[in-house]
Amino acid sequence: MNVKIPKTTVSRLSIYLRALNRLEEEVETVSSRTLSEIVGFTAAQIRKDLAYFGQFGVPGRGYYITSLKEGIMRILGINKDWSVALVGAGHLGRALMAYKGFKQQHFIISAVFDKDPEKVGKNYLNHKILSMDELPRLVRERKIKIGVVTVPSEEAQNAVNALVNSGVKAILSFAPATVNVPPQVKLNRVDLSIELEGLSYFLTQGKK
Amino acid sequence: MNVKIPKTTVSRLSIYLRALNRLEEEVETVSSRTLSEIVGFTAAQIRKDLAYFGQFGVPGRGYYITSLKEGIMRILGINKDWSVALVGAGHLGRALMAYKGFKQQHFIISAVFDKDPEKVGKNYLNHKILSMDELPRLVRERKIKIGVVTVPSEEAQNAVNALVNSGVKAILSFAPATVNVPPQVKLNRVDLSIELEGLSYFLTQGKK
Numbered sequence A, B: 001m002n003v004k005i006p007k008t009t010v011s012r013l014s015i016y017l018r019a020l021n022r023l024e025e026e027v028e029t030v031s032s033r034t035l036s037e038i039v040g041f042t043a044a045q046i047r048k049d050l051a052y053f054g055q056f057g058v059p060g061r062g063y064y065i066t067s068l069k070e071g072i073m074r075i076l077g078i079n080k081d082w083s084v085a086l087v088g089a090g091h092l093g094r095a096l097m098a099y100k101g102f103k104q105q106h107f108i109i110s111a112v113f114d115k116d117p118e119k120v121g122k123n124y125l126n127h128k129i130l131s132m133d134e135l136p137r138l139v140r141e142r143k144i145k146i147g148v149v150t151v152p153s154e155e156a157q158n159a160v161n162a163l164v165n166s167g168v169k170a171i172l173s174f175a176p177a178t179v180n181v182p183p184q185v186k187l188n189r190v191d192l193s194i195e196l197e198g199l200s201y202f203l204t205q206g207k208k
Helices: A007-023 A032-039 A043-051 A065-076 A091-098 A100-104 A132-141 A153-165 A192-205 B007-023 B032-039 B043-051 B065-076 B091-098 B100-104 B132-141 B153-165 B192-205
Strands: A062-064 A082-087 A107-114 A127-131 A146-149 A170-173 A186-189 B062-064 B082-087 B107-114 B127-131 B146-149 B170-173 B186-189
Touching: A007 A032, A007 A043, A007 A065, A007 B192, A032 A043, A032 A062, A062 A065, A065 B192, A082 A091, A082 A132, A082 A153, A082 B192, A091 A107, A091 B091, A100 A107, A100 B192, A107 A132, A107 B192, A127 A132, A132 A153, A146 A153, A146 B192, A153 A170, A170 B192, A186 B192, A192 B007, A192 B065, A192 B082, A192 B100, A192 B107, A192 B146, A192 B170, A192 B186, B007 B032, B007 B043, B007 B065, B032 B043, B032 B062, B062 B065, B082 B091, B082 B132, B082 B153, B091 B107, B100 B107, B107 B132, B127 B132, B132 B153, B146 B153, B153 B170
Parallel strands: A082 A107, A082 A146, A107 A127, A146 A170, A170 A186, B082 B107, B082 B146, B107 B127, B146 B170, B170 B186
Antiparallel strands: none
């Protein structure tokens, strides 16, 4: 599979998957038109996105939900569990430890680190908080490839460096700060203000 | 301004704004090529996005940062403060109360509600937690138009209904659940697993 898939297609696949999970309980097949009504993208967009991955549809019947789901999960790499290292056991870190959606999608927080000696050794939501000194050994031993960073902005680069130096290949950062990673490492940032700006834009311009 | 602006353009404007905030401290103008190197979108994309809003660029010099910033902030509606009601004072709610990025972008959490009698009346991070019974009156009195929902999935629709019935026009929901709003209300959902799926896709397919 050497075709370049747009990032927006990849995130739409995640959205299709959520709709398919709900549909699967009721029906066996779904048309791109029905899927379009649920997810809000056009049927043409849906067909185009799914066409990147070969032929999942059956003319006149639509898509077989179970096999489409399996196909998307395989493409997204969530047909197996991923171990995730979390750096930062503050409010947001604890919110993520409690977040049920991660486990549902096969992301298992398997180690939680914090630099604060007050937190190290304590248990939050069944996770024992570990010292940053233990990060390199544990990330290697547990073959962790994904890191999530929920530290304050001024600590973000240090947390990212610790993960990268220990072999983590993909990082999700919640810190509202620019951080640098080597070219072979993937960094996604979640900027919660951007979501709110979409709302203030709507309220200002009166458009959905 | 009656042209339909794509949602992806609106979120890129937020990203340009963050880059311009940093650049403003050092330089007066910026070319679309320099901006491209910072934000990672092509210069052509940037010029196209900014063209929706008229002429900010000066041929041969690029964009005047201060006026471009002001233009984007006006378009996004963040040239003034917005009062935000937060429903759900659990871990994620408290993380958002502590999140500095909101205030920087003119989003002020001005009332926090929870249905748990154990939480109501307590103070978290300088916010007194209010009962859901007080929501309609306070949202109306404070003319709150934006709501943020950080309750468990099974409570999400109730929280959204309470906000909508009290006059909130735009809602950001963090609950991993489908919720319905009337057509005139804007609903954005943050699904934290989707961000991780972008990483597992990268690790599986080996593409950035």
